[in-house]
Amino acid sequence: MDFKLSEKHLLLQRAIREFAEKSIAPRVAEMEETQEFPEDLISEMGKLGLLGLIIPTQYGGTDMGFLARVLALEQISLVSAAAGMTLQTHHTGLAAILDHGSEEQKQKYLPRLSGGESLAALAVTEPSGGSDLMGMQSTARPEGDHYVANGRKCFISNSHLAKIHSVVLRTGEGSKGLSIFVVEAGTPGFRPGRKEHKCGLLGVNTGELILQDCRIPKENLIAGEGAGLRAVLKTISEVGRSGMAATALGIIGASLEKAVQFSKDRVLYGKPIANLQGIQWLVAEIYSDLEIARLLCYRAGWLRDEGKRCDVEATLAKAFTCEAAVRAARNAVSIYGGYGIMKEYDVQRYLRDALTCVPADGTADISKVILARHALS
Numbered sequence: 001m002d003f004k005l006s007e008k009h010l011l012l013q014r015a016i017r018e019f020a021e022k023s024i025a026p027r028v029a030e031m032e033e034t035q036e037f038p039e040d041l042i043s044e045m046g047k048l049g050l051l052g053l054i055i056p057t058q059y060g061g062t063d064m065g066f067l068a069r070v071l072a073l074e075q076i077s078l079v080s081a082a083a084g085m086t087l088q089t090h091h092t093g094l095a096a097i098l099d100h101g102s103e104e105q106k107q108k109y110l111p112r113l114s115g116g117e118s119l120a121a122l123a124v125t126e127p128s129g130g131s132d133l134m135g136m137q138s139t140a141r142p143e144g145d146h147y148v149a150n151g152r153k154c155f156i157s158n159s160h161l162a163k164i165h166s167v168v169l170r171t172g173e174g175s176k177g178l179s180i181f182v183v184e185a186g187t188p189g190f191r192p193g194r195k196e197h198k199c200g201l202l203g204v205n206t207g208e209l210i211l212q213d214c215r216i217p218k219e220n221l222i223a224g225e226g227a228g229l230r231a232v233l234k235t236i237s238e239v240g241r242s243g244m245a246a247t248a249l250g251i252i253g254a255s256l257e258k259a260v261q262f263s264k265d266r267v268l269y270g271k272p273i274a275n276l277q278g279i280q281w282l283v284a285e286i287y288s289d290l291e292i293a294r295l296l297c298y299r300a301g302w303l304r305d306e307g308k309r310c311d312v313e314a315t316l317a318k319a320f321t322c323e324a325a326v327r328a329a330r331n332a333v334s335i336y337g338g339y340g341i342m343k344e345y346d347v348q349r350y351l352r353d354a355l356t357c358v359p360a361d362g363t364a365d366i367s368k369v370i371l372a373r374h375a376l377s
């Protein structure tokens, strides 16, 4: 067992942190204000190879792999979890095509998703309940060389920004009745609906997607009719959850950096508050959460690079890290005293962002259902 990162990974970590400090940090206030993700940052991430991190070079990607993705998301999310979430969602949306698409679909879409021309999204959740996939009501029925789709998706990240959407629709009854389609922005009958106003991850564009007699060409069906449930569960569990975990990991790291700095700078009773044992316990808790979460996140990325199944490990990483991020940010807010809830200090943003990470890609309860099923089997 080797816990050392390779030279390639260490270089990547440094390069991404520099990029995040230089290009993303100055835009955080703007994202908080506008609740939009700056579009020019998408092309910058494309030029850096971040959009195509998990895409093989033959489709225009940088093929750095999933551990590299975790490292990149962690570094970006130290500065802005909203930027991390935007990027991780893009990877998740394109992974549906990468893992389950035909050669023609990969050749058609992946190069566009590597370079910054387009972001991807994965649209599963509906108003009828995100945890209840079988309750999905949006439909696609075959008609000639097309499917005609109707329905509504909600809470979709990158909804208004993405040009290429992997959309799950009902094509039949029961668990063999779900299918995934690539739907391009601008397809007649397909449009973004309302934008959500979240309490955290404000820079992430989250909203509805509406299908109204939308004609989707049959060649846009991914993995075959009825194969959608299995395929999308793999995409969510292995790519979505490891991405959410890495995003939340960045929040824990940022909480530790701020907590340490503030507790050394803030003087009470003539000494830095870092000397108070109560403050040290809070710092120790954030530090422990960071170290445990990091191991879980890196393991999930490494397993996927090894070509091994990592659905349970990624679910565990996501469940632990998102809850730990809430704890870490809450501890950082406590250390700041009254300053902690003031808008000019970042720690309140970390807490709002961490809370917003928890339900995305499956709630804490759904993670427990999966982990219990695994432990009991």
Ligand SMILES: Cc1cc2nc3c(=O)[nH]c(=O)nc-3n(C[C@H](O)[C@H](O)[C@H](O)COP(=O)(O)OP(=O)(O)OC[C@H]3O[C@@H](n4cnc5c(N)ncnc54)[C@H](O)[C@@H]3O)c2cc1C
Binding pocket: 089, 121, 122, 123, 124, 125, 126, 127, 128, 129, 130, 131, 132, 154, 155, 156, 157, 158, 201, 206, 356, 357, 359, 360, 361, 362, 363, 364, 365, 366, 369
């Ligand atoms: C920031 C953000 C980004 C998101 N991005 C996307 C996206 O890009 N694409 C997408 O498709 N979706 C996205 N979602 C939706 C997300 O996947 C859903 O919110 C999530 O799956 C929960 O669905 P729901 O909100 O409908 O809650 P519900 O499914 O209605 O759950 C309500 C409550 O019931 C609990 N519950 C449900 N089932 C069980 C059970 N079996 N046992 C115990 N408790 C249970 C839940 O844990 C929860 O507490 C996003 C959500 C957020 C917050």
